[in-house]
Amino acid sequence: MDRFIIEGNRNLSGKIQVSGAKNAILPAMATCLLAPGKSVLRNVPSLIDLKSMAHLLRVLGARVVYENGMMSIDSRDIVYNEAPYELVSKMRASIYVLGPLLARLGEARVSFPGGCAIGTRPVDLHLSALEALGATIEIEHGYIHATAEKLIGADIHFAKSSVGATINTLMAAVLAQGQTRLFNAAMEPEVDSTIDLLNKMGAKITGTGSTTLQIDGVEELFPVEMQMISDRIEAGTFLIAGAMSTQPVTVENLDPRHLDILLDKLRLAGCELDVQEKSITVIPPQVIKPVDILTLPYPGFPTDLQAQFTVLMSLADGSSYIEDTIFPDRFMHVAELNRLQANIRMERNIARVEGVPKLFGAEVMATDLRASAALVLAGMVAEGSTIVSRIYHIDRGYDRIEEKLNSIGAKIVREDA
Numbered sequence: 322m323d324r325f326i327i328e329g330n331r332n333l334s335g336k337i338q339v340s341g342a343k344n345a346i347l348p349a350m351a352t353c354l355l356a357p358g359k360s361v362l363r364n365v366p367s368l369i370d371l372k373s374m375a376h377l378l379r380v381l382g383a384r385v386v387y388e389n390g391m392m393s394i395d396s397r398d399i400v401y402n403e404a405p406y407e408l409v410s411k412m413r414a415s416i417y418v419l420g421p422l423l424a425r426l427g428e429a430r431v432s433f434p435g436g437c438a439i440g441t442r443p444v445d446l447h448l449s450a451l452e453a454l455g456a457t458i459e460i461e462h463g464y465i466h467a468t469a470e471k472l473i474g475a476d477i478h479f480a481k482s483s484v485g486a487t488i489n490t491l492m493a494a495v496l497a498q499g500q501t502r503l504f505n506a507a508m509e510p511e512v513d514s515t516i517d518l519l520n521k522m523g524a525k526i527t528g529t530g531s532t533t534l535q536i537d538g539v540e541e542l543f544p545v546e547m548q549m550i551s552d553r554i555e556a557g558t559f560l561i562a563g564a565m566s567t568q569p570v571t572v573e574n575l576d577p578r579h580l581d582i583l584l585d586k587l588r589l590a591g592c593e594l595d596v597q598e599k600s601i602t603v604i605p606p607q608v609i610k611p612v613d614i615l616t617l618p619y620p621g622f623p624t625d626l627q628a629q630f631t632v633l634m635s636l637a638d639g640s641s642y643i644e645d646t647i648f649p650d651r652f653m654h655v656a657e658l659n660r661l662q663a664n665i666r667m668e669r670n671i672a673r674v675e676g677v678p679k680l681f682g683a684e685v686m687a688t689d690l691r692a693s694a695a696l697v698l699a700g701m702v703a704e705g706s707t708i709v710s711r712i713y714h715i716d717r718g719y720d721r722i723e724e725k726l727n728s729i730g731a732k733i734v735r736e737d738a
């Protein structure tokens with residue numbers, strides 16, 4: 322199992338590139354099931370989660386070629402309608418095949434996703450929305466079995482804003498008969514990206530960028546080519562790394578419009594930002610100021626940057642509190658950060674962070690994707706060396722993170738333990 326050996330206290334400076342967005346590409350891959358023929362996605366990084374999804378699509382009968390930043394998916398012959406336990410247990414986003422398989426084949430069996438390191442993560446909203454479209458859903462031996470002779474458009478009010486449920490419902494509703502309206506739909510850029518792709522394929526969806534979406538069902542969709550959006554969470558991770566540096570760091574190939582709230586919080590922390598059309602330069606402060614964070618659905622502060630921002634706050638001159646309303650238990654990184662001599666106390670689901678002047682290297686363990694990224698950032702600024710084990714989590718969502726960070730001055734070595 323690989324681990325990172327990180328030599329801390331390095332000065333970062335220079336330019337770092339952001340890759341395509343994992344959380345937009347995963348649903349895009351599932352969307353390709355809806356358009357028989359060969360679709361091509363570009364700006365696709367090399368990530369374990371995308372390899373897992375490609376494997377699942379191949380199991381279903383698709384031909385997937387994934388190389389050099391490009392993925393082609395030929396979904397002419399989808400012959401199998403089951404997402405098996407072995408694949409879903411590795412990657413929850415496998416649930417994204419439920420809507421498309423149901424819409425295209427009239428039947429789907431997807432292993433029920435279990436809990437994960439960031440919480441219980443139910444899928445009730447996905448299932449009730451598909452039921453509202455006329456599907457029959459049964460839970461059998463750990464599998465969701467969905468059937469529908471014909472999906473029929475409906476009005477669906479989500480009790481909670483959910484990226485996954487919004488996207489799964491969109492992918493089913495595009496081929497439903499008649500009109501569907503989604504209320505309290507999620508507005509994350511990854512939802513917009515899915516809508517873009519579906520509309521390119523011939524779907525009729527309006528309301529992008531709002532919480533109310535209207536879908537007029539069509540008979541069929543057609544394969545297309547699409548450039549995927551850049552990863553706002555990877556971009557945010559690098560901006561936070563820059564905020565803890567002593568020299569300016571420029572993060573390139575991003576969309577600043579997706580990062581508004583993070584940019585506000587970085588300014589409050591004392592950073593100066595030079596925002597261009599596709600890049601942001603962060604000029605770090607002499608003294609990091611404490612800033613409170615409450616994670617919320619987009620355009621609120623993303624839960625996927627909570628752990629990384631906690632590292633920044635652990636070095637602030639004062640105290641801050643961090644609350645995650647999306648995944649209230651997503652604080653496994655706190656105990657690990659305290660091993661690096663951060664001073665963070667959990668009060669129920671709120672992290673009380675007392676800034677310290679320095680972190681000190683130690684051995685720590687990655688628990689999930691974003692917690693791992695946070696530990697890498699912490700290791701980079703800590704005194705001495707830090708060993709982060711179980712870094713397979715980080716390879717799920719960051720493409721060659723150590724190479725990218727080393728290119729701006731970090732010293733991270735990947736080692737097979």
Ligand code: EPZ
Binds near residue numbers: 441
């Ligand atoms: C997506 O997960 C992302 N995953 C997550 O990224 C991200 O943390 C999350 O959205 C929130 O932004 C992918 O895009 C593949 P949700 P998703 O449904 O869709 C509750 C990362 O690190 N809920 O928007 O599963 C849920 O418990 C990952 O890249 C229900 O109650 O998240 C949560 O409190 C981790 N019932 C809230 O809604 C449901 O049926 C929002 O979750 C579904 C969700």
